[in-house]
Amino acid sequence: MLKTQHSDVLTESEPPSELMGPGRYPRLKSKEITLMFSGGIDSTASAIKMSDHYDRVHLVTYKNGYGHYHFDRTTKRVEELNDKLGNRFRYTLISTKSYFDQILVNNVLRDYKKYRSGFIWFMGCKMAMHMRSAIYCLENGVRFMTDGSNMDTEEMVEQSLMSLSMIQHFYEDLTVEFGTPVYDVKRSDSKNLIRELNLNMGIEVLDRHLCIQPTCLAGELYYMPYLLFNKRVKHDEYDVARFIKEKSEVARAIVNEYFAQKGVDLDELLQDRKQQLEEAGPRNQYQEAS
Amino acid sequence: MANCCGGKNAGKKIGWGRYAAGLTVFIGYHGAMRALLTAASVPVPALKKVRDFHKECFETDLKEILAFEDINLNGRLDTTPCDIPYSLDDIETVSVDDEPVVTIPFTATDDAMTAAAG
Numbered sequence: 252m253l254k255t256q257h258s259d260v261l262t263e264s265e266p267p268s269e270l271m272g273p274g275r276y277p278r279l280k281s282k283e284i285t286l287m288f289s290g291g292i293d294s295t296a297s298a299i300k301m302s303d304h305y306d307r308v309h310l311v312t313y314k315n316g317y318g319h320y321h322f323d324r325t326t327k328r329v330e331e332l333n334d335k336l337g338n339r340f341r342y343t344l345i346s347t348k349s350y351f352d353q354i355l356v357n358n359v360l361r362d363y364k365k366y367r368s369g370f371i372w373f374m375g376c377k378m379a380m381h382m383r384s385a386i387y388c389l390e391n392g393v394r395f396m397t398d399g400s401n402m403d404t405e406e407m408v409e410q411s412l413m414s415l416s417m418i419q420h421f422y423e424d425l426t427v428e429f430g431t432p433v434y435d436v437k438r439s440d441s442k443n444l445i446r447e448l449n450l451n452m453g454i455e456v457l458d459r460h461l462c463i464q465p466t467c468l469a470g471e472l473y474y475m476p477y478l479l480f481n482k483r484v485k486h487d488e489y490d491v492a493r494f495i496k497e498k499s500e501v502a503r504a505i506v507n508e509y510f511a512q513k514g515v516d517l518d519e520l521l522q523d524r525k526q527q528l529e530e531a532g533p534r535n536q537y538q539e540a541s
Numbered sequence: 542m543a544n545c546c547g548g549k550n551a552g553k554k555i556g557w558g559r560y561a562a563g564l565t566v567f568i569g570y571h572g573a574m575r576a577l578l579t580a581a582s583v584p585v586p587a588l589k590k591v592r593d594f595h596k597e598c599f600e601t602d603l604k605e606i607l608a609f610e611d612i613n614l615n616g617r618l619d620t621t622p623c624d625i626p627y628s629l630d631d632i633e634t635v636s637v638d639d640e641p642v643v644t645i646p647f648t649a650t651d652d653a654m655t656a657a658a659g
Contacts, residue, residue, distance in 0.1 A: 317591065359594045369598040406548025472574060472595075476602055479563030483551040483611040 259383070261314065262344040264329065267391060273514040277392030279527040283307040284395040285388050287380060288342075290328030291464035293399030295450065296441035297433050298332055301397065302339045309341045311387055313380045316348030317356070318468030325465060327451070335448050343387070350379040354501050366494055369473050370408040370486045374494055376469075377409035381418050382502035386509055388427045389520060394528070396422055400431040403438045406477055406484040413488055417495045425506065426524040554613045564606065571599045 269277050284301050288294045288310035301308045310332075312325050322344055329342040355362060355375030362371050388396055400410040408414060415431060422429035433441060438458070445452065453463035476482040510517040555563075578592035606612065 356590065359590050360597075363594055363597055369601075372594070403549065406551065468574070472571060473598070475567055475570065476606060477548050477551065479567055480560065480606065480612045481550045481553040481555055482606070484548055485611070 259346045259349070260343060261346055262326075262342075264340075264342040269392070271390050271513070271515060271520075273516070274519070276520050276523045277390070279394055279524060279531060280307070280392045281394050281531055283309060283391075283393050284397060285309040285311055285384060285391075285393045287384055287396075287398040288312050288325065288329075289399075289464040290325040291399070292438065292441050292445065292460055293401045293404070293433055294464075295328060295332070295399075296436065296444050297397060297399040298340065299336070299444055299448065300432055302332075302336050305395075306339070307341060308339055309343070309387070309391065309393060311384055312342070312344045312465070313347045313383065314344060314465075315351045315376050315379065315467075316346060317351070319465060321462075321465045324463055328463065331450050335450070345383055345387075347376070347379040347383050350382060350502075350505055351376055353505055354379050354382075354498050362494075366490050368486065368490065370491060371494060372469055373473065374408050374414065374491065375498060377414075378418075378421075378495070378498050378502055381421060382505060385422055385425045385427050386506060389425065389510075389524070394428060394531075396427050396429045397432055399433055401433055401438065401441075402435055406474070408484075408486045408491055411486070411488075411491070413492060414495060417492065417499070421499050421502065424503070426521050426528065552611070552613050552618055554616050556615060560612070560614055567606065568603070571595075571603075575599065 271277060282305055284305045284307075286294065286297055286301055286308055288298060289312060298308055298310060310329055312322065314322060325344070326342070329340055332340050355371060359371070359375075362375075363369075384396055387393070400415055402410075404410050415434075419429045442452070442460075451463060453460040455461075474484065477484050507517055510520065574595060575592075578588060578595055582588040582592045609617070612618065
């Protein structure tokens with residue numbers, strides 16, 4: 252793994268294939284896909300499925316800087332996947348701390364008063380991740396973006412259909428096509444897929460597989476009443492939608508600033524991608540790319 | 542609050558033993574986190590916001606747990622169908638061997654999104 256000091260990229264398995272600069276934009280790669288990856292059951296099943304349909308799968312993992320650790324587990328999972336499926340996966344670990352600070356942490360108490368629920372922490376964190384994923388796709392010329400959201404974990408606010416739909420709109424504005432390939436796949440099927448490849452399943456406790464993905468302390472605390480007492484997780488759809496809408500604007504401003512700092516005109520970059528998308532034509536992102 | 546199933550295990554019955562053990566773990570874990578954040582926010586003042594946010598969330602959750610809110614202790618809770626703006630019947634369960642289905646049904650969430658935009 253390469254260590255990068257000069258940016259928010261903490262680790263990457265190989266250098267980027269092309270470097271973006273003012274007026275120099277990457278060619279659109281329709282046979283590559285970016286996957287938000289932790290190494291857990293759902294994202295690993297997504298990675299395996301995507302490797303059937305794409306030449307290259309970009310696995311991106313994020314560290315939010317607040318009680319988020321054990322990223323070595325993800326690295327091991329990537330190595331396992333590359334060993335079993337033939338070096339199809341490019342891995343990058345990125346720090347989202349400064350983006351998360353801007354989206355939520357700097358104003359967390361104000362936002363808590365406004366939305367009256369701890370969901371803001373997770374949704375804010377996830378939005379920082381999605382925002383940085385969109386940047387990753389733009390920088391690397393990747394057309395498609397995906398994650399391991401699954402209906403079996405619908406108690407997680409960031410995996411609700413409403414949240415995913417709004418996130419999809421966010422990507423769409425940035426010419427990135429976002430979908431969730433294992434959303435309605437049974438978790439037992441995903442587990443079987445991983446077992447068939449003889450990958451590490453971690454320590455199985457009830458329905459959970461421990462020690463195969465990074466630990467998020469905040470997540471453990473927030474979902475503890477659900478896990479310990481079967482207490483309903485309460486998210487008001489209206490508040491969640493309002494929050495995503497508000498923070499999408501902050502995230503979009505961060506994207507603008509990110510590219511401005513690199514001397515890249517974002518409008519020009521998006522225009523270039525739109526032209527390339529028109530040339531490539533519409534396609535069902537998973538079926539036709541195979 | 543409304544509009545959330547709250548997870549597949551939400552509302553399932555638990556007994557006093559699990560409640561007591563859960564309460565111990567809950568207070569222990571949160572207490573440790575509170576101590577950690579309090580200590581860490583001395584050298585790193587920026588963490589004060591996080592510490593105060595954690596305190597708010599912890600206290601809210603603890604009050605609800607002590608009031609047995611949404612906890613089906615010994616079957617005391619009348620489990621009602623979830624109030625979400627889409628039907629889970631519309632979602633087909635597929636096999637991992639099938640071609641992936643990727644389109645998120647926008648229509649499922651139009652109401653919430655329109656309300657938010659409003």
